[in-house]
Amino acid sequence: xxxxxxxxxxxxxxxxxxxxxxxxxxxxxxxxxxxxxxxxxxxxxxxxxxxxxxxxxxxxxxxxxxxxxxxxxxxxxxxxxxxxxxxxxxxxxxxxxxxxxxxxxxxxxxxxxx
Amino acid sequence: xxxxxxxxxxxxxxxxxxxxxxxxxxxxxxxxxxxxxxxxxxxxxxxxxxxxxxxxxxxxxxxxxxxxxxxxxxxxxxxxxxxxxxxxxxxxxxxxxxxxxxxxxxxxxxxxxx
Numbered sequence: 001x002x003x004x005x006x007x008x009x010x011x012x013x014x015x016x017x018x019x020x021x022x023x024x025x026x027x028x029x030x031x032x033x034x035x036x037x038x039x040x041x042x043x044x045x046x047x048x049x050x051x052x053x054x055x056x057x058x059x060x061x062x063x064x065x066x067x068x069x070x071x072x073x074x075x076x077x078x079x080x081x082x083x084x085x086x087x088x089x090x091x092x093x094x095x096x097x098x099x100x101x102x103x104x105x106x107x108x109x110x111x112x113x114x
Numbered sequence: 115x116x117x118x119x120x121x122x123x124x125x126x127x128x129x130x131x132x133x134x135x136x137x138x139x140x141x142x143x144x145x146x147x148x149x150x151x152x153x154x155x156x157x158x159x160x161x162x163x164x165x166x167x168x169x170x171x172x173x174x175x176x177x178x179x180x181x182x183x184x185x186x187x188x189x190x191x192x193x194x195x196x197x198x199x200x201x202x203x204x205x206x207x208x209x210x211x212x213x214x215x216x217x218x219x220x221x222x223x224x225x226x227x228x
Contacts, residue, residue: 043116046217102147
């Protein structure tokens with residue numbers, strides 16, 4: 001079945017450091033890919049998405065490119081801030097396989113130190 | 115604010131009891147999804163409703179049931195509760211057209227079973 005694998009955390013960075021969180025997926029057909037963020041004590045917020053190969057999703061300085069050849073959707077940010085501390089989830093939605101529900105990775109906790 | 119509301123925010127109950135969690139989707143969204151977030155299982159899809167009809171089922175226990183009402187709000191009923199049912203329960207909704215694959219999450223209901 002469809003699945004998402006993302007790098008284990010926690011990830012600890014200093015402010016202004018470069019961030020990469022790796023995400024790879026297994027899916028039939030052509031899934032849509034998402035990054036969601038969960039701040040402490042809150043629900044999930046959509047961070048960015050991409051719906052087809054080579055699409056780049058971007059929001060709040062975060063970017064991720066849909067790479068079909070490597071089945072990856074890595075999250076990057078050039079300069080992290082303390083306020084980016086949260087748990088980040090990679091997810092896919094595949095109407096061809098999963099009837100539209102989201103399949104999530106296990107989440108990566110990011111801590112940014114001043 | 116995603117526009118998805120969930121009540122109650124917190125729920126504490128005893129084993130063997132039954133509870134009902136409520137979700138109101140974003141205005142105009144026809145699909146409602148329920149997810150369970152626990153430390154050991156991560157984020158798991160439970161069930162989806164579309165315009166009042168069950169559309170897809172995930173890892174939902176037989177003790178759990180859901181429905182979507184004519185005004186599109188949804189309820190998740192959990193019965194014969196066990197300690198292991200303690201988790202965060204999220205509702206999400208999605209719309210139609212180009213963004214049908216994008217789900218917006220509510221703030222969640224934290225269920226504690228004692």
